[in-house]
Amino acid sequence: MTDSPVTLVADDIYQVKIPLPFALNSVNVYLLRGDVGWTIVDTGINTQIARDTWQIAFDELKITPHDIEQIVLTHVHPDHFGLAGWLQSLAKEAGRDVPIVLSPREEQAVQEIWLEKLVVDFVGWLTASGMTVAMAEEVSDSMTHTRAMTRPHPTALTQHKAGQPIRMGNRTFQTIHAPGHSDGQLIFYDEADKLLLSGDHVLMKITPNIGLWVMSDPNPLGLFLDSLKTVRDLDVRLALPGHKWLIEDWQGRIDEIIHHHDLRLNHTLEAIEAGNHIPYDIAEHIFPTERFTVHEWRFAVAETFAHLDYLRRRGKITQADGKRHFSLA
Numbered sequence: 601m602t603d604s605p606v607t608l609v610a611d612d613i614y615q616v617k618i619p620l621p622f623a624l625n626s627v628n629v630y631l632l633r634g635d636v637g638w639t640i641v642d643t644g645i646n647t648q649i650a651r652d653t654w655q656i657a658f659d660e661l662k663i664t665p666h667d668i669e670q671i672v673l674t675h676v677h678p679d680h681f682g683l684a685g686w687l688q689s690l691a692k693e694a695g696r697d698v699p700i701v702l703s704p705r706e707e708q709a710v711q712e713i714w715l716e717k718l719v720v721d722f723v724g725w726l727t728a729s730g731m732t733v734a735m736a737e738e739v740s741d742s743m744t745h746t747r748a749m750t751r752p753h754p755t756a757l758t759q760h761k762a763g764q765p766i767r768m769g770n771r772t773f774q775t776i777h778a779p780g781h782s783d784g785q786l787i788f789y790d791e792a793d794k795l796l797l798s799g800d801h802v803l804m805k806i807t808p809n810i811g812l813w814v815m816s817d818p819n820p821l822g823l824f825l826d827s828l829k830t831v832r833d834l835d836v837r838l839a840l841p842g843h844k845w846l847i848e849d850w851q852g853r854i855d856e857i858i859h860h861h862d863l864r865l866n867h868t869l870e871a872i873e874a875g876n877h878i879p880y881d882i883a884e885h886i887f888p889t890e891r892f893t894v895h896e897w898r899f900a901v902a903e904t905f906a907h908l909d910y911l912r913r914r915g916k917i918t919q920a921d922g923k924r925h926f927s928l929a
């Protein structure tokens with residue numbers, strides 16, 4: 601059974617590794633068994649192999665589409681949102697209307713990012729950060745390609761707010777807002793079992809991308825670090841993340857991630873000291889960009905911008921009026 605993508609990770613909770621067509625090559629989704637049906641948490645992106653993997657999981661766990669009670673999304677990045685509509689349509693064909701549950705802010709992000717095309721000038725935003733027009737257009741094209749892999753889109757979305765409890769399977773979870781990686785991300789805490797469905801808020805081996813994007817809420821890195829300090833106090837024996845390994849040392853891993861951003865902030869200041877002033881050049885100083893794909897460049901620029909924005913808010917650097925040009929304070 602070692603080849604199975606399905607692993608039992610807690611009582612009545614299964615993890616399924618769904619393949620992704622990116623450098624980050626899989627997303628962890630979760631299936632929670634309950635008396636009135638199965639809850640799915642996050643979904644993957646729409647490729648043949650991803651749909652086949654869902655079928656393998658359904659066969660192994662003897663789930664039919666009619667057994668799906670609800671689909672809950674931690675956030676709507678394509679690797680989490682992309683098969684929600686397909687799963688909903690499978691259940692619909694089997695005669696069951698399945699709600700897709702997400703935060704109001706993430707529902708707004710669906711409208712902004714995934715529907716037809718971006719409602720904002722993404723190419724203009726990238727070039728203002730120092731990217732060439734050719735590279736910015738390539739980034740934009742790759743977004744169009746990714747957008748196609750989020751279809752079919754769900755027919756209806758159900759809003760769920762942080763602070764409201766939610767039942768998944770036979771468990772009851774607290775809903776916690778976890779901003780930074782995605783503005784409206786939700787994570788879910790089962791206090792009785794000290795178990796957390798942690799989305800992409802805290803990851804092992806890699807750190808979640810914290811980016812300031814054209815459509816972001818302000819201050820993503822500040823919100824992220826504040827949130828980490830808050831959720832660090834939760835008593836977590838096991839966190840179930842959206843990528844990579846399960847998290848057993850919750851507080852230890854959070855401390856490492858906070859330390860990582862401290863180093864990155866210092867590195868960002870050094871880059872400016874060395875004479876770099878715009879996000880693209882500063883990113884080139886910070887990241888090993890020689891082998892970067894346009895996809896990775898997109899994340900590097902947004903991540904650099906988030907750190908610059910944080911340093912500016914702290915008074916460490918200044919930003920030229922209306923321009924993405926930064927100097928030491």
Ligand SMILES: [Zn+2]
Nearest residue numbers: 677679800842
């Ligand atoms: Zn993800």
